[in-house]
Amino acid sequence: MTSLPEFETEHMIVSVLTPKNYELLAKYESDNRSHLSQWEPTRTKDYFSEAETKKRLKLSFQDYHLGSSITLVGFDKSKSEIICLCSFSNIVHGPFQACHLGYSISKNKQGKGLMFELLKVSIQYVFTKYKLHRVMANYIPSNKRSEKLLDKLGFQKEGLAKSYLKIAGTWQDHVLTSKINEN
Secondary structure (H helix, E strand, C coil), rough: CCCCCCCECCCEEEEEECHHHHHHHHHHHHHHHHHHHHHCCCHHHHCCCCCHHHHHHHHHHHHHHCCCCCCEECCCCCCCEEEEEEEEEEEEEECCEHHCCCEECCCCCCCCCHHHHHHHHHHHHHHHHCCCCCCEEEEEECHHHHHHHHHCCCCEEEEEEEEEECCEEEEEEEEEEEEEECC
16 A cells, blocks of 8 residues: 655644544544534534444545545644644546535634645645646635635635535535636
8 A cells, every 4th residue: 555645734744534533533523513513514413423433534535545535634743633624525537637625624723824734735735646627615605714715725716606505404605616727
Protein backbone atom coordinates (compact mmCIF):
# COMPACT_ATOMS: atom_id res chain seq x y z
CA MET A 1 0.00 0.00 0.00
CA THR A 2 1.28 3.47 -0.86
CA SER A 3 1.79 5.98 1.91
CA LEU A 4 -0.96 8.45 2.64
CA PRO A 5 -0.50 12.10 1.76
CA GLU A 6 0.44 14.29 4.70
CA PHE A 7 1.14 18.02 4.72
CA GLU A 8 2.31 20.26 7.50
CA THR A 9 0.95 23.78 7.44
CA GLU A 10 1.57 26.61 9.87
CA HIS A 11 -1.06 25.42 12.38
CA MET A 12 -1.88 21.81 11.53
CA ILE A 13 -1.05 18.45 10.04
CA VAL A 14 -3.26 17.59 7.04
CA SER A 15 -3.83 13.95 6.16
CA VAL A 16 -6.42 11.50 4.86
CA LEU A 17 -9.18 10.49 7.26
CA THR A 18 -8.68 6.79 8.02
CA PRO A 19 -10.48 4.16 10.11
CA LYS A 20 -7.74 4.62 12.72
CA ASN A 21 -9.11 8.12 13.34
CA TYR A 22 -12.37 6.76 14.79
CA GLU A 23 -11.99 8.16 18.32
CA LEU A 24 -10.91 11.60 17.09
CA LEU A 25 -13.76 11.77 14.57
CA ALA A 26 -16.31 10.62 17.16
CA LYS A 27 -15.12 13.36 19.53
CA TYR A 28 -15.15 16.01 16.76
CA GLU A 29 -18.69 15.06 15.75
CA SER A 30 -19.91 14.88 19.34
CA ASP A 31 -18.37 18.22 20.32
CA ASN A 32 -19.74 19.95 17.20
CA ARG A 33 -23.03 18.14 16.68
CA SER A 34 -25.23 21.13 17.53
CA HIS A 35 -22.94 23.65 15.83
CA LEU A 36 -22.83 21.75 12.52
CA SER A 37 -26.50 20.67 12.49
CA GLN A 38 -27.64 23.95 10.89
CA TRP A 39 -25.42 23.30 7.85
CA GLU A 40 -25.91 19.53 7.40
CA PRO A 41 -28.70 17.11 6.54
CA THR A 42 -30.75 15.93 9.51
CA ARG A 43 -28.87 12.99 11.00
CA THR A 44 -30.48 9.89 12.44
CA LYS A 45 -29.60 8.90 15.98
CA ASP A 46 -27.70 5.89 14.61
CA TYR A 47 -25.52 8.13 12.42
CA PHE A 48 -23.36 8.97 15.45
CA SER A 49 -23.21 5.45 16.88
CA GLU A 50 -19.87 3.68 17.09
CA ALA A 51 -20.90 1.08 14.49
CA GLU A 52 -22.16 3.65 11.96
CA THR A 53 -19.20 5.98 12.46
CA LYS A 54 -16.77 3.10 11.92
CA LYS A 55 -18.77 2.04 8.84
CA ARG A 56 -18.63 5.59 7.42
CA LEU A 57 -14.88 5.75 8.03
CA LYS A 58 -14.32 2.41 6.33
CA LEU A 59 -16.39 3.44 3.27
CA SER A 60 -14.66 6.82 3.10
CA PHE A 61 -11.25 5.13 3.15
CA GLN A 62 -12.34 2.65 0.45
CA ASP A 63 -13.57 5.55 -1.71
CA TYR A 64 -10.18 7.23 -1.26
CA HIS A 65 -8.44 4.10 -2.56
CA LEU A 66 -10.90 3.90 -5.48
CA GLY A 67 -10.21 7.55 -6.33
CA SER A 68 -13.89 8.53 -6.11
CA SER A 69 -13.56 10.80 -3.05
CA ILE A 70 -11.06 11.96 -0.48
CA THR A 71 -11.59 13.35 3.00
CA LEU A 72 -8.69 15.35 4.37
CA VAL A 73 -8.43 16.27 8.02
CA GLY A 74 -6.68 19.16 9.69
CA PHE A 75 -5.24 17.77 12.92
CA ASP A 76 -3.55 19.82 15.60
CA LYS A 77 0.24 19.47 15.51
CA SER A 78 0.20 16.54 17.96
CA LYS A 79 -2.49 14.77 15.86
CA SER A 80 -4.60 14.41 19.01
CA GLU A 81 -7.53 16.57 17.84
CA ILE A 82 -9.42 17.21 14.60
CA ILE A 83 -9.61 20.95 13.98
CA CYS A 84 -11.42 20.85 10.64
CA LEU A 85 -12.01 18.58 7.67
CA CYS A 86 -12.90 18.73 4.00
CA SER A 87 -14.28 16.20 1.55
CA PHE A 88 -13.84 16.13 -2.19
CA SER A 89 -16.67 13.87 -3.34
CA ASN A 90 -18.13 12.68 -6.62
CA ILE A 91 -14.72 12.86 -8.28
CA VAL A 92 -15.32 12.47 -12.01
CA HIS A 93 -12.57 12.02 -14.57
CA GLY A 94 -12.77 12.10 -18.37
CA PRO A 95 -13.94 15.30 -20.01
CA PHE A 96 -15.50 16.68 -16.77
CA GLN A 97 -12.53 16.31 -14.34
CA ALA A 98 -14.40 17.80 -11.39
CA CYS A 99 -15.66 17.18 -7.86
CA HIS A 100 -17.75 18.67 -5.08
CA LEU A 101 -16.22 20.16 -1.95
CA GLY A 102 -17.71 20.05 1.53
CA TYR A 103 -16.06 21.19 4.75
CA SER A 104 -16.54 21.82 8.45
CA ILE A 105 -14.61 23.31 11.33
CA SER A 106 -14.83 22.90 15.08
CA LYS A 107 -16.96 25.62 16.64
CA ASN A 108 -14.15 26.78 18.94
CA LYS A 109 -11.66 27.09 16.04
CA GLN A 110 -13.73 29.44 13.82
CA GLY A 111 -12.44 32.86 12.80
CA LYS A 112 -8.72 32.00 12.97
CA GLY A 113 -8.04 31.31 9.29
CA LEU A 114 -7.69 27.56 9.87
CA MET A 115 -10.35 26.48 7.35
CA PHE A 116 -8.66 28.65 4.71
CA GLU A 117 -5.33 27.04 5.62
CA LEU A 118 -6.76 23.51 5.23
CA LEU A 119 -8.62 24.23 1.99
CA LYS A 120 -5.75 26.04 0.32
CA VAL A 121 -3.39 23.06 0.63
CA SER A 122 -6.15 20.49 0.03
CA ILE A 123 -7.44 22.10 -3.17
CA GLN A 124 -3.92 22.33 -4.53
CA TYR A 125 -3.44 18.64 -3.69
CA VAL A 126 -6.56 17.47 -5.57
CA PHE A 127 -5.75 19.69 -8.55
CA THR A 128 -2.27 18.16 -8.73
CA LYS A 129 -2.89 14.54 -7.66
CA TYR A 130 -6.25 13.97 -9.35
CA LYS A 131 -5.60 16.38 -12.25
CA LEU A 132 -9.01 17.94 -11.73
CA HIS A 133 -10.08 20.99 -13.71
CA ARG A 134 -12.93 22.16 -11.45
CA VAL A 135 -13.81 22.03 -7.76
CA MET A 136 -17.42 22.99 -6.99
CA ALA A 137 -18.62 24.26 -3.61
CA ASN A 138 -22.12 25.38 -2.72
CA TYR A 139 -23.40 27.27 0.30
CA ILE A 140 -26.64 28.48 1.85
CA PRO A 141 -26.96 32.22 1.09
CA SER A 142 -27.14 33.09 4.81
CA ASN A 143 -23.80 31.37 5.46
CA LYS A 144 -21.65 34.49 5.20
CA ARG A 145 -18.57 32.72 6.60
CA SER A 146 -18.61 30.24 3.71
CA GLU A 147 -19.24 33.02 1.20
CA LYS A 148 -16.22 34.97 2.48
CA LEU A 149 -14.02 31.85 2.67
CA LEU A 150 -14.79 30.65 -0.86
CA ASP A 151 -14.31 34.15 -2.25
CA LYS A 152 -10.91 34.40 -0.54
CA LEU A 153 -9.96 31.01 -2.06
CA GLY A 154 -10.81 32.25 -5.57
CA PHE A 155 -14.14 30.49 -6.10
CA GLN A 156 -16.44 32.21 -8.58
CA LYS A 157 -20.21 32.45 -8.15
CA GLU A 158 -22.05 30.68 -10.94
CA GLY A 159 -25.67 30.96 -9.87
CA LEU A 160 -28.35 30.13 -7.39
CA ALA A 161 -29.96 26.69 -7.16
CA LYS A 162 -33.45 26.89 -5.70
CA SER A 163 -34.43 24.25 -3.14
CA TYR A 164 -31.09 22.53 -3.78
CA LEU A 165 -30.39 20.42 -0.67
CA LYS A 166 -32.41 19.37 2.35
CA ILE A 167 -30.40 20.87 5.19
CA ALA A 168 -31.49 20.83 8.83
CA GLY A 169 -34.81 19.36 7.69
CA THR A 170 -35.67 22.11 5.17
CA TRP A 171 -35.06 22.40 1.44
CA GLN A 172 -32.53 25.22 1.11
CA ASP A 173 -31.40 27.39 -1.78
CA HIS A 174 -27.65 27.28 -2.44
CA VAL A 175 -25.21 29.61 -4.13
CA LEU A 176 -23.22 27.58 -6.68
CA THR A 177 -19.50 28.33 -6.97
CA SER A 178 -16.46 26.76 -8.54
CA LYS A 179 -12.72 27.13 -8.67
CA ILE A 180 -10.98 26.30 -11.93
CA ASN A 181 -7.49 24.78 -12.05
CA GLU A 182 -5.49 27.31 -14.05
CA ASN A 183 -2.61 24.85 -14.67
